[in-house]
Structure formats: C-alpha cells, structure tokens
Amino acid sequence: MKFETKVVRAGIEPDPTTGAIVPPIYQTATYVLEEVGRDKGFDYTRSSNPTRQLLERNLAGIEGAKHGAAFASGMSTVDAVLKLLSAGDHVVSSDDVYGGVSRLFDQILTRQALTFTYVDTSQPDKVREAMRPETKLLWVETPTNPLLKVTDLDAMAQIAKEHGVLFGVDSTFATPALLRPLEHGADIVVHSTTKYLSGHNQLIGGIALTDDDELAEQFHFLQKSIGAVPSPTDCWLTLLGVKTLALRMERHSSNAMRIASFLEEHPKVARVTYPGLPSHPRHEVAARQMSAFSGMISFELTGGIPAGRALLNRVRLCRLAESLGAVETMITHPATMTHVDVPREERLARGLTDGLVRLSVGIEDVGDILADLEEALSAV
C-alpha cells in the first residue's frame, strides 16, 4: 500500500457485526466474561479497548512500525518513554525540545534521580561528547520547537548504536507523512497526536511506536499500570483526522514554503527559520530525510519585542493561540506562551529570543494568510 492509501485504510475493516465503514466507538469501561477465565481479548479499558487498539494499529501501519501504544497526551507518551529508565540513568537530549518536555525532564524526572544533558543534536560531535557510561537514552526532536533545528537521524542512530543506548525521536512536527524515523534507525517514535495527526484542534493525545516487541510490551504494561490512556471517543476522533493527513501535510508544507519566502523578503522581518529555505543551516539534511518541510515557521521582526507584540495583536485570520499542526493558521509568542516555564537566561542561551514569533501555517488559501500577515506587518 502506498502512503496515501495507508492513511485512509491502514488497519480499518468494515465492522464485523454491521458492516459500518466507520468503526464504532467502544465507549465502555469493562467487558463481560463468557465464563471464569475466558474473555474476548478485552477485560478493562485501562488495559485495552477495541477503539484504542484500532488507532494503535492504524498509526503503526502509517508509521511503518510493528507496534503502537496510545496515551492520553503527547506529554504522557514522552513520560512513558522515560519510565523505561531507572534512577541513576542519564539522558542526552536535544536542547530545543518542546517546553513541556523540558518541564517534565527538569522539574519532575530529575527529582526521580534521572539526569539530563542538553546538546544541539544538529551537531553530531556534540552528541558523541555528551555520552556517558550511564547514558541510557538519546532523545531527539526534529524539527524542533520553536527554533526548527533539524537533526540528522542516520548520524544519531549510529551514535546510539555505538553506545548501546535507546534512540527515541519526537517526530510531532514532521509526521509520518514527511519523515519516518524508524527507517533511519530510531527505536521509538513518539507523536503528540494533538497536533497534525488529529489535525483539527479537537483533542489531546499521543502515540508511541516501535518495531521492538519487548518495548511494545513495556508500553502496554505502562498503559495498564498508570492509566494515562486516551478515551475511546478521542481515539475515534483521531482515526477520522488521520484520514486526511497526507493531503493536509502537502497543503501545510506548500503554504508554509510560500509564506516563509514572503517573510524572508519582507523588510520588517530580521530572520526567518524554515527547514525548506536554502538559508536554513540544515536545509540539506532536512531535504535528504524529509519529503517536504511541514507547516512550522519561526521568525523575528526587526523591531524586536514591541514589533512582535504589535503583529500578534493585529493579525485576524491567524489565530493567537498555543498549539500547532491544525487546519487553522495559529501564531504564538514562545517567550510568553509555550515556553514561559523555561527560565529567561536559559531561553536566551538557547537562541529563543523575546522577539521570536512562531507560525503554524494552516490549510487555508495561502493568499488569504499572506494578506493577513502583510496587513499586520504594515501596521507594525
């Protein structure tokens, strides 16, 4: 099956009792046993649920993975990956990770005696240098949020293999439509399904995908033991969203390419970062491992913070909102919104300046989005 077919069909068969083309929502907590010791494969929804199982099989099919485990959010998915580790273990992580991920690592997991070293994973030598005997996980986000740093996954897989550590990739920004990290040697891929996979700002969810039977078993054990699982209805809504993933990612990517080029030419814009622009420092790597460049752009205005604030308050079509990856174009100010919990010193050290603006380009008509930005920029 080609990718465009998989997103519509993977793992989905007509409902065996009615023939319904859309699978039913099994909104149930428990299942009646036929007799003592004999169930129909399901006993309690925290452990497993038919709608969730369908989503896990669907997303595994799309990613080209053997197994999937769905969680209640992208964050609980990342947390599940980190729960594979034990006190004393060390993690080498991309420095520009999602704000919630740094909060989880630095404010919660360090209290449970895990240690973290943040490096710019777009520079493989720095990753190699950061490895220690107690390192158990290499954690990479590509492209990153919000600086859109791109990491060479083949190079990372090589380093992870040399050191015998697990290699996990948060591929939320790329989606399996544009990048499939397992094909580049990752052991685990996670997505916040809240973003492009569900695609319509309708829910919070996450998925962990792997080819490894033992890791998959551990993820299912964590689902059952902790219960950070998505509701059957959210699983069903995600299944609906995924069907248009291939189409949406094409449009997100082509719209973003046009808008990034427009911003790069604009006199009031000091700097644009988009992996599809030849000016991006890792454009070549992105072009090699991704089939298009997704819908995320970050940029800085020449007028700094006041200009950024004016722009954010002036746009109309672009929605001033946290989150990304949905059909609506959304604009955010990382310093006061998504990354407010990262201390200012650390933010600045990471290149996350106060004037940085992040744009999640939607699938609206590109001319309408350009007109909105043009109008707002003229007022800055």
Ligand SMILES: *Cc1c(COP(=O)(O)O)cnc(C)c1O
């Ligand atoms: C949003 C996001 C997360 C967290 O996902 P939630 O579904 O909001 O919990 C993790 N990583 C990345 C890259 C994200 O964009």
